[in-house]
Amino acid sequence: MSFSVSAVAAPQVLGCEDHSPTTAKWLKLLVLKCKDESGREYNWEYVERVTKYRETDGVAVFARVVAKDQPDRLLVIAQWRAPLDTFVLELPAGIIEKGETIEQVAVRELQEETGYTGVLESVTPEAPNDQGLTNSCLNFGFATVDAAAPENANPQPSPELGETLQVLLLPIKGLAGTLLQLKAQHSWAIDSRLLAFALGLDYAASISSNPASSN
Template sequence: MSISDAKVDVVKDLKSEDAKWVKIQKVFYKDPNGKARDWEFASRQTRVEGSELDGVGILAILEKPTGPEVLLQRQFRPPVNGVVIEFPAGLLDKNETAEQCAERELLEETGYIGKAFSSSPIAFCDPGFCNTNLKLVQVSIDLNDPRNVNPKQQLEDGEFIENFTVPLKEFPEKLEALVSAGYILDARVQNIAAGIIVARKYSL
């Protein structure tokens, strides 16, 4: 059995009142000229009360003697009916910081114990369509830590995640090879690759 064996069987329309995780809303607003307009959008129903943050993406770096490697995941995503290459990620728990969330989700999804060392500002994933947001948290994984010698995932029922790494210096090229092999890229992963390409071009 392989993660690539998963497939969508049926797609049905769903009313907001029947959904557990998201809802469809309409916002009424005035444009810069004062004209009344409206806009349809999707929103999460899972954001912790009192928080302005939904969750985190995790840019996890394994510190290897041969050079840093980026931890990636293969995961079947029903909305796109395919296996997506993405960063570990997860939703914020109550009374949890973005950094704590990243370290917890990293352990659960990959088995690795890491240390958060930087976080992005809050970023919105697709603001023309939904209000979902996240912080991209950078985490280092010390492979000299004996707890990271044989990492074991702590997945929930229904989670099927395959972890793998690629060298940071070859990141854009490895993503291109994965696309050629039929995988789908999460935008956050591709954005990091684009940043590396720009940094190379301008010798940053």
């Protein structure tokens, strides 16, 4: 089924100024001058990664671990994140640098951050992370990890400086509940993309268990 809408007129970007302090190495602070469809002008501050060279910044991977006679599990990392001073339950992910493809980064970051080797099956288009504040975007990859493969016999993450993490294999069934339990138990945070995915799983389960609203 095709869903059709009529587009509304977009505002216009009149200019962009760089207000980054000279000390900034990784982030740029930019100010856009905009004019809306009724001619009103306004400024919009936002942040851009200095590594950004294309429409996306990074890739995050939903990696399903398949093992004989075991329920499917999702590879999740609990990574310490300086801006929040806590561990965040999140997807293995990485920044795409010049000369790299999304697919390469997805497989490499999965390997580096979790130690597991996976087969990438699909990649979504880029999606903004926090579009009021930044032009940062990511693509989602979907990968399958064969727990019985020889390369996955003894998975060892190889974190870089600034990466403190541990790897968790969480049952996909009941994922939202498990994430919330871990958060409550350890005072960790849950990445909004991972939480939204888990809420989607739950939502679908609630519909299928209640055929009256199943549409």
